[in-house]
Amino acid sequence: MNWQALFFEFFLYGILTYSFLVVLFYLFMGIFSTFEIRKYLRTNSFADWNVLAASEHLPGMSILAPAYNESANIIENVRSMLSVNYYKLEVIIINDGSKDDSLEKLIKEYDLYETTVFINERIRTKRVRSVYKSNNPIYSKLVVVDKVNGGKADALNVGVNLAQYGYVVSLDVDCILEQDALLKMIKPFLEETKVRVIASGGVIRIANNCKIENGRLIKVNLPKKLLERIQIVEYIRAFLLGRMAWSRLNGLLLISGAFGAFDKEIVIKCGGYNYKTVGEDIELIVRMRRYMEEHKLPYKVTFIPDPLCWTEVPSDYKVLGRQRNRWTRGTVETMRTHRAMFFNPRYGLLGMISYPYWFFFEFLAPIIEFIGFIFFFVLAWLGLVQWGYFLILLACILSFGFLYSAFAVLMEILTYNQYKGKNYITKLFIAAFLEPIVFHPFIVWSAIKGNLDYLRRKNTWGEMTRQGLNPVQPVVAE
Amino acid sequence: MKEFYLFPVIIYTLLILLFLVTVLIMYFTIHREESDLNKIAWRHSVGVVIVGVVFSEGVEEGCEAMTYEFERRLNKKGYKNYLIDELIKSKRAFSGSSANSLKLLYERLNLDIDSFAKLHHAKWHIRAKGIQELGIMEQTKYRKEIFWLANDKHELVRNEAQCAMVSFFGWSGLSFLNAIEHQMSQWHQVQLLDKLSDVKPDAFEDIREWMESTNESVIVFAVKLATLYKCHEVYQGVVKCLQSPNSQVKISALEYLRLMPQEDTSDHMIDNYYAGDTGYKLAVITALKDIGSEKEIPFLVKELDDQDNDIKVAVANSLSTLHPLGNGFFETYPFAKTKPWKEIFFQITNKKIA
Numbered sequence: 129m130n131w132q133a134l135f136f137e138f139f140l141y142g143i144l145t146y147s148f149l150v151v152l153f154y155l156f157m158g159i160f161s162t163f164e165i166r167k168y169l170r171t172n173s174f175a176d177w178n179v180l181a182a183s184e185h186l187p188g189m190s191i192l193a194p195a196y197n198e199s200a201n202i203i204e205n206v207r208s209m210l211s212v213n214y215y216k217l218e219v220i221i222i223n224d225g226s227k228d229d230s231l232e233k234l235i236k237e238y239d240l241y242e243t244t245v246f247i248n249e250r251i252r253t254k255r256v257r258s259v260y261k262s263n264n265p266i267y268s269k270l271v272v273v274d275k276v277n278g279g280k281a282d283a284l285n286v287g288v289n290l291a292q293y294g295y296v297v298s299l300d301v302d303c304i305l306e307q308d309a310l311l312k313m314i315k316p317f318l319e320e321t322k323v324r325v326i327a328s329g330g331v332i333r334i335a336n337n338c339k340i341e342n343g344r345l346i347k348v349n350l351p352k353k354l355l356e357r358i359q360i361v362e363y364i365r366a367f368l369l370g371r372m373a374w375s376r377l378n379g380l381l382l383i384s385g386a387f388g389a390f391d392k393e394i395v396i397k398c399g400g401y402n403y404k405t406v407g408e409d410i411e412l413i414v415r416m417r418r419y420m421e422e423h424k425l426p427y428k429v430t431f432i433p434d435p436l437c438w439t440e441v442p443s444d445y446k447v448l449g450r451q452r453n454r455w456t457r458g459t460v461e462t463m464r465t466h467r468a469m470f471f472n473p474r475y476g477l478l479g480m481i482s483y484p485y486w487f488f489f490e491f492l493a494p495i496i497e498f499i500g501f502i503f504f505f506v507l508a509w510l511g512l513v514q515w516g517y518f519l520i521l522l523a524c525i526l527s528f529g530f531l532y533s534a535f536a537v538l539m540e541i542l543t544y545n546q547y548k549g550k551n552y553i554t555k556l557f558i559a560a561f562l563e564p565i566v567f568h569p570f571i572v573w574s575a576i577k578g579n580l581d582y583l584r585r586k587n588t589w590g591e592m593t594r595q596g597l598n599p600v601q602p603v604v605a606e
Numbered sequence: 607m608k609e610f611y612l613f614p615v616i617i618y619t620l621l622i623l624l625f626l627v628t629v630l631i632m633y634f635t636i637h638r639e640e641s642d643l644n645k646i647a648w649r650h651s652v653g654v655v656i657v658g659v660v661f662s663e664g665v666e667e668g669c670e671a672m673t674y675e676f677e678r679r680l681n682k683k684g685y686k687n688y689l690i691d692e693l694i695k696s697k698r699a700f701s702g703s704s705a706n707s708l709k710l711l712y713e714r715l716n717l718d719i720d721s722f723a724k725l726h727h728a729k730w731h732i733r734a735k736g737i738q739e740l741g742i743m744e745q746t747k748y749r750k751e752i753f754w755l756a757n758d759k760h761e762l763v764r765n766e767a768q769c770a771m772v773s774f775f776g777w778s779g780l781s782f783l784n785a786i787e788h789q790m791s792q793w794h795q796v797q798l799l800d801k802l803s804d805v806k807p808d809a810f811e812d813i814r815e816w817m818e819s820t821n822e823s824v825i826v827f828a829v830k831l832a833t834l835y836k837c838h839e840v841y842q843g844v845v846k847c848l849q850s851p852n853s854q855v856k857i858s859a860l861e862y863l864r865l866m867p868q869e870d871t872s873d874h875m876i877d878n879y880y881a882g883d884t885g886y887k888l889a890v891i892t893a894l895k896d897i898g899s900e901k902e903i904p905f906l907v908k909e910l911d912d913q914d915n916d917i918k919v920a921v922a923n924s925l926s927t928l929h930p931l932g933n934g935f936f937e938t939y940p941f942a943k944t945k946p947w948k949e950i951f952f953q954i955t956n957k958k959i960a
Binding site for chain 1: 613614616617620621626627628630631634635638642698731734735738762765766788789790792793795796797802805823826830835857915916920946949950952953956
């Protein structure tokens with residue numbers, strides 16, 4: 129056997145083995161998540177949220193919401209945050225050097241005055257220009273910070289420095305929270321008696337085309353565009369199946385930057401959010417876990433499957449591509465920063481399973497998929513493998529993608545069943561069928577571009593144009 | 607390539623699985639829709655009975671609203687469970703005679719037998735559900751069975767059993783604290799404290815005993831109870847808790863002492879100050895602002911030099927209240943013009959008076 133043949137065989141079997149491992153991991157995740165969700169649903173049906181909403185005995189929580197050029201919806205969004213059911217709550221809006229009139233609008237609407245606050249800069253940040261509080265006691269929970277632009281991570285660090293309570297919740301300012309979202313988020317932190325819960329993530333659901341009134345989600349609708357529907361399937365798959373499974377294993381590496389709760393003390397000890405990366409959410413969790421492992425402190429990162437937070441997703445390929453490009457760069461940066469943990473037994477499950485999983489099946493997956501497809505296509509074209517072989521292999525991959533998405537739809541029906549409109553499930557099923565054909569290749573391509581941009585040292589966030597959630601304005605009686 | 611012959615097998619397997627998932631999706635979609643429709647119909651009939659019972663003079667009058675359809679449906683397990691759930695929700699929402707009428711209705715329909723049967727179920731969550739139902743509906747006749755479950759190996763079962771004991775007997779229901787072997791989570795403590803908020807305590811002697819428990823979570827809970835009921839009798843025991851190595855015990859003791867201080871409270875707090883972490887130190891300084899006197903000023907001035915800026919801010923806040931010069935003290939401080947004291951003092955001096 130000459131070296132070309134050896135290389136060919138090695139590559140061929142390498143890709144087949146990799147595909148087999150991917151499928152195996154997904155199967156495990158499907159099984160683990162099913163058990164974890166079932167356990168969660170059984171355990172959480174007992175709490176009386178109405179009583180707890182007014183409880184003085186629960187610890188305080190600080191919502192940190194960075195805002196950059198959010199003038200269009202900021203008043204409604206802040207109102208939504210202030211209306212969340214939680215007794216000891218503080219809402220910190222960090223105006224990250226917006227160029228629009230966000231701050232002026234906030235000052236006017238919420239009757240803000242400039243106050244002098246000493247900020248204990250335990251995490252270094254860009255300069256804070258001023259801190260505002262409201263003259264109106266109704267808005268006593270609101271704090272608005274105006275600072276020099278430094279990016280999302282820097283803005284969140286200002287919030288951490290300023291937060292008066294021990295638990296901080298990072299929240300994208302355009303997200304809509306369910307009324308009992310914080311009560312459900314604090315629960316895992318207080319339930320554990322043996323280990324310290326350092327962070328807890330929540331499910332992000334898609335609000336495109338949903339009915340929103342006074343900053344509250346009134347009715348769940350399915351988006352009109354196929355691209356948005358496919359993202360619904362993708363989110364259910366990622367959150368209900370993926371993260372729940374990792375939560376069961378206590379191996380979760382990512383809590384979405386859009387909505388997550390953290391133990392402030394550990395965040396500060398770890399140095400806060402890393403402003404040098406565009407994936408500040410995954411990087412923080414990895415660093416917090418690494419800190420706990422290195423200090424041999426028992427800990428846990430939990431995840432809640434309840435639909436607690438609703439957000440708008442990109443409705444066109446251009447914006448979606450930018451988002452996925454950024455996510456890829458964030459993953460690569462985090463993997464690189466924490467490469468010391470790779471198969472390092474000192475970090476336990478984190479080093480031996482979670483990190484390698486992310487490396488092989490999140491970071492490398494699109495690259496291998498892309499190269500594998502090109503490789504087999506060229507081989508088939510050159511006649512080195514039969515077209516039948518190539519097509520059957522492709523069919524296997526597509527069928528598995530469809531099966532996994534369909535399973536996610538089934539899990540949605542069995543658990544939260546949010547999509548009850550006429551033909552909604554049929555439409556989601558069709559979206560699940562089309563996902564591996566029309567959506568997944570684009571995601572792979574965006575990830576490839578993300579990797580290339582990372583190599584070119586591109587470090588921009590990328591403009592995220594949004595359509596807006598079209599809140600239904602309340603009718604004012606004359 | 608041998609694998610080529612394997613692929614059709616894989617494809618067929620995937621297709622069979624897909625077919626199965628599709629069938630399950632169809633089945634559960636239809637099932638859920640039917641279930642939703644059923645619930646709409648049930649909601650009406652159950653609502654009529656509950657409203658009848660709540661707003662009439664007695665259960666008998668209220669029960670006149672029961673239709674033949676209602677009684678026929680009671681034979682269905684699903685309907686019965688739905689009815690129990692609705693009664694539980696209503697019982698939580700009402701108090702006084704309305705709540706009592708709902709309890710009587712629950713008993714008249716023998717729903718307690720169904721709830722009790724759940725106690726012997728193999729699945730823990732069903733056992734816990736049964737306990738919760740009996741607890742909320744104050745079915746004290748099952749107290750013995752429920753009491754034994756207060757130390758169950760499954761957390762949710764024992765939590766519900768403990769809540770049920772408090773629902774039955776109020777303060778006396780806390781007797782499970784003498785025997786529990788497992789740690790009580792903070793979440794469960796919050797739930798119990800909320801339940802106890804309108805319960806009158808019987809004997810503070812119990813709190814003293816619980817504060818001696820070998821179970822640290824019981825000590826924390828006992829101190830919280832003493833704080834909730836403003837129980838001065840256990841002061842000495844709480845002071846002892848300041849020496850505990852457990853930070854939760856210390857923090858809950860501080861909260862008690864802040865709200866119910868005696869002459870020597872500040873001294874005890876300061877004596878144990880350096881044994882605590884930053885959180886504890888901050889809590890002590892904040893408490894001194896409320897309960898301290900000029901006697902604590904030398905200690906506070908010394909702590910103004912602490913390396914932690916949060917402690918400096920808290921100390922400056924306390925000094926602005928306790929020092930006879932008030933904010934004027936800041937001008938006398940040697941480092942008042944240097945960082946970070948300058949900014950800290952500026953903040954406190956300029957704090958808007960609400």
